[in-house]
Amino acid sequence: MHTAWHMDAAEFAAARIALGLSQSAIATALGVDQGTISRWESGKVRIPAAIQLALATLKENLEPMPENRRPRILIADPVAPEGIEMLRTAGDVDVNTGLAADTLIGIIGNYDALVVRSETKVTRPVIEAATRMQVIGRAGVGVDNIDLDAATERGVIVVNAPQGNTIAAAEHTLALLMALARHVPQADASMRSGKWDRKNYLGTEIRGKTLGIVGLGKIGSEVARRAVAMEMRVLAHDPFVSAERVRALGVESVDFEQLIMLSDFITVHPPLTASTQGMIGEAEMARMKDGIRLINVARGGIIDEAALVAAVASGKVAGAAIDVFTAEPPRDNPLIGDPRIIVTPHLGASTAEAQERVAVDVAEQIVEVLAGKPARYAVNAPMLAPETLKVIQPYMAAAELLGSVATQLVTGKLESIEIEYYGEIAEHDITPLRASVIRGLLRPISEENVNMVNANLVALSRGWNIEERKRTSHDTFLNLIHVKVGTTESEVTVGGTVEHGHPNIVIINGLDMDLVPEPGTFLLACDNEDRPGMIGRVGTLLGGWDINIQSMQVGRRGRRGRALMAIAVDESPTPEQLGAIEAIDGIYNVRLVRF
CATH class of the missing domain: 3.30.1330.90 (D-3-phosphoglycerate dehydrogenase; domain 3)
Structure with missing residues (x-):
């Protein structure tokens, strides 16, 4: 019995690219929409036999791709359309999201640039198969899903967008601070339950209050600027930022002990490392002012979650606002059970502007690299001269x-x-x-x-x-x-x-x-x-x-x-x-x- 041969996703993509056709061009030639091409090449939908025959006909009638071809760019995760349009100025862009690892390995050798967010894992096998790759763009900050060593070994530049979500995260911090001060989500929930209760939601003004900022990097600095503008007294602790930098922001540099003892609100913005894990725990909360309010829009675990729940329950901590958790999504986390703790599902970078900004930022750098120019935010080193x-x-x-x-x-x-x-x-x-x-x-x-x-x-x-x-x-x-x-x-x-x-x-x-x-x-x-x-x-x-x-x-x-x-x-x-x-x-x- 004869069994029909079926073309898989990688073979289809390779055949299309060998013809020098973009997804849009082959969609027109085959009489389908570009989204269908993306689904075929992602392996999500089986490629019909009739399409395989049509592709074979195209191969017979089209000339091979010229040597002076335009660069090919693969977008493997969803990114803002503004970034995609910018990439189209530099090369032929294919959007294939949700690719299985073996499918990605099968087609990646046909591309000069790759764009990912956090979903796609750019492993060593992927990079080793990417024989034409010049640049990998991460539309965001973290690059832990990209094997930087493998990329550097092959001379592939990896770029990211470290400043794209800075404003979004800083504004979310201030939004949570204001919500804490005025009990906004609690009052909203009360009204939706049919109550008109004003006396239980007496708030506090933030003008004149002391805000302690732990970590004065990009996001912490933007929080400081905004808090100063709202007439708050701002204390900052970051031993790795110079005194001149602190003074330029109009804030006071203090040690950690002073910060936790003098602040009315504390927001944390360091990275999660061995030294910052649980840096605000039971002992630190005990030395804070009664009625302190805590905010974490950085990384889950910087504030000890169990200690925070206990401190809020005792009344030592008047309230907290938490956007990040030790395990995400949090399951059976007691932080979610106390109405005095405001919780949001890791929304720090979730604004339309931030998503557009990181997409455009990465796209601009990819265009520059493909044109032979240096990238602004390369996260791995370029190749050195052999003798050096x-x-x-x-x-x-x-x-x-x-x-x-x-x-x-x-x-x-x-x-x-x-x-x-x-x-x-x-x-x-x-x-x-x-x-x-x-x-x-x-x-x-x-x-x-x-x-x-x-x-x-x-x-x-x-x-x-x-x-x-x-x-x-x-x-x-x-x-x-x-x-x-x-x-x-x-x-x-x-x-x-x-x-x-x-x-x-x-x-x-x-x-x-x-x-x-x-x-x-x-x-x-x-x-x-x-x-x-x-x-x-x-x-x-x-x-x-x-x-x-x-x-x-x-x-x-x-x-x-x-x-x-x-x-x-x-x-x-x-x-x-x-x-x-x-x-x-x-x-x-x-x-x-x-x-």
């Missing part, structure tokens, strides 16, 4: 490591950064090394993507002044990177090199070290008095807590002077355990570093 890459690449990981260690060792507001390069690496373009240091400085406290394309802009936006010096040689090492970070409270220096292909920390605060970090492990940096028994006391505590010591280095400034114990451990001590170590007589302070 050979020398510099092994040291990029070391530079990032040094920046990360420095950030985790200092306390206080960052004021100065100095980077010195020694040896052969100083004879080459050190832009990638500078970018790697900046990336490392931000890694423990931010999710921002940094590379040599945007490193200077990132540093400038935070008010960082970075001094660099090149030295032809070092007394001890053939190549060395030395990073010095100064803050309002402390100063730290770290030096590193590469040995046997691995980053090696060889200097901490002027003391010789020999640390080869393993990813996922931790370092205890104990500043202590150099006297007998110090190592044993710390080791005994760690052993009692079942924390395994991987290695240890000790540096000292002369006999019985100040010393540094650098203890690499497999498990992270708790804050309480760190406090117990710091309480040992002769220990001045302890810092935990995650590798």
